[in-house]
Amino acid sequence: MRFDAPAVTAEKPLLGVLKGERPTVPPIWLMRQAGRYLPEYRELRAQKGGFLELVYDSGAAAEVTLQPLRRFGFDGAILFSDILIVPYAMGQDLWFEAGEGPRLAPILAEADLSALTPDFGRFDAVYETVRRVKAALDPSVTFLGFAGSPWTIATYMVAGQGSKDQGPARRMAYQEPDRFAALIDAIVDATIVYLSGQIEAGVEAVQLFDSWAGSLSPLQFERWVIAPNRAIVKGLKARHPDIPIIGFPKGAGAKLPDYARGTGVDAVGVDETVDPHWANAALPAGLPVQGNLDPLALIAGGKAVEQAVDNIRAGFSDRPHIFNLGHGILPDTPIDHVDALLSYVRQEGDRN
Template sequence: MTGPDADLSNGPSAKPLLSVLKGACPAVPPMWLMRQAGRYLPEYRALRAEKGGFLELVYDSAAAAEVTLQPLRRFGFDGAILFSDILIVPYAMGQDLWFETGEGPRLAPILSETALDALKPDFSRYEAVYETVRQVKAALDPQVTFLGFAGSPWTIATYMVAGQGSKDQGAARRLAYQQPERFAAIIAAITEATVVYLSGQIDAGVEAVQLFDSWAGSLAPLEFERWVIQPNRRIVERLKAIHPDIPVIGFPKGAGAKLADYAVGTGVDAIGIDETVDPHWAHRALPEGLPVQGNLDPLALIAGGKAVEEAVDNIRAAFAGRPHIFNLGHGILPDTPIHHVEALLAYIRRRKGT
């Protein structure tokens, strides 16, 4: 993907995506898609049916490695994203975790009703994920960057407090306002468990990590500073002390105008932006030279054709001259046509004038 017209001021790299995370500006942006390993692929659906459930698939390291590799074989993305789930962290912190068919994840006991110290952490629940990392690493093309991930503390806390997802994260927001010291203790415990988890992924072989804050957009500005920026800064600082050369991507979905504060306040190496953000505004607002990732609307990918091409052209024009990883603004949707993904890759990778 990098070539003779790439900016190699940071040195040539056999891994285009990793080089962008470290500041390179190739003529063609490297690409991966959030949730690229998943339900839109028939090979994933077949394996999921064979294993009988989502958590069973995650905890079968060989199967999870296979799922991680499936989209690489089909599409040749520049990045592989570990197949797992953000709720492995509360599971390791001592909550029970299961998935209700058609309804999503459940956690118990819920922390709106149970004291944090009632949970009995068991970090051995991370080991199957680390084994998945080792198996993927052994099979991965050397040009592909391997990404690990975790949920950010605020997003994880919303599930731990309520026991499930919600539209407005109301239970966690109420607890944070009414009992801030209690909520701070929950956030601190998640932060510690997340550092352990991500450090273990890095030791097992991932080359960069992403912090997903799916519910960052639900917080008022002061709460955003307290429960999004500060905990993520602590994670970045702790990881950098242990693994100084591993890039950290922050993805605060819904942050909007708070993106610049997030970028500066957390110290992340790159920032993912969701599909609601104007990329031209983001380029102006974010620190100069900070790598960005995003931000095609997943629904535009479903539409395909002219809708995708116009959006791609707008995003690439906005980030011309800035280190940029092309991605969606959120996860790929289950009804995305595979040939639309193939067309997107072809469109991204074609050279101007050819």
């Protein structure tokens, strides 16, 4: 696979890196950059009364997407939504319990997939958010859409909520592999529809979040992470061959090179537990990478951030690199630490 990029992407640094360019200063965005660490987000969410209400108000969701761009001047905008919109559109009820997180019903550990009635119209408000953001976005900023990867989505659908070790889904995958495969296949199909709709509405690249990929054994990882993501990449590329796809299998560790080769993604997100020097040596030559500052280092700030940035930049110095966190920004992150991070990455890039 080649990673050549047309010259026009110089006007969009992040998109250029996804297509193989290596600018002196790496483009930067942060996972969950639109969120609770920002006072303007907290104020808007309080007005709307709940998370799902915020997601489904396209004007408000567009505003949330744009808030961190105005404050920090990131090179990428990430759509404000939630990975559980896919099971919601597949027919599960979705709500958020205050202080406890999302809930889905019926629980598929106890009910069949056939009990669900899909309603892909539940994607429409998200597509409207994309259109509103696209109309307001600075042309130099790359607009990223996203979806959860099938394994991570399945863990919520089977348990009806988040679980510490993803035990209910892992049990089903071992004990009822045909039933679990049918669920995964249905998620793959819904995700292709969802991401294709985001692309048609205006996003320029998409990211697949596999937050719980690290909970699987190697054989299960191949079956429930690599194969389904490969199917999504294939389906999206058939419809939108020029749209870059970032794969982020959190916790993959030593399985990361197999993921990169097996899925066909255009770039790989690397979590904070991965040594960037190892990743650079192990991943396919020329493959763009994204990451991988520890979100807790950003909270600490100062020398902790500078040392980590230096190590990450050195590790990925000879391949296309998007600077990001190794997972989402945490709610208690000081805003001035984010300002300092951007300043240091960009100044450090200029020095090189």
